[in-house]
Amino acid sequence: MNIEKVVAPLLLPNAKRRLAxxxxxxxxxxxxxxxxGERSGLEHSTPPPISD
Numbered sequence: 114m115n116i117e118k119v120v121a122p123l124l125l126p127n128a129k130r131r132l133a134x135x136x137x138x139x140x141x142x143x144x145x146x147x148x149x150g151e152r153s154g155l156e157h158s159t160p161p162p163i164s165d
Contacts, residue, residue: 139145 136145
């Protein structure tokens with residue numbers, strides 16, 4: 114019997130859940146864009162200086 118066929122179904126759901134939790138935490142920290150949000154990066158960048 115192939116061990117991967119036995120172990121993978123047991124580990125995969127937990128791994129996917131942990132990945133989703135990390136992704137959600139990164140969104141809350143602002144490390145990655147939220148769904149439907151500004152994706153150009155302009156929302157967090159400083160505006161150019163205004164010259165006279």
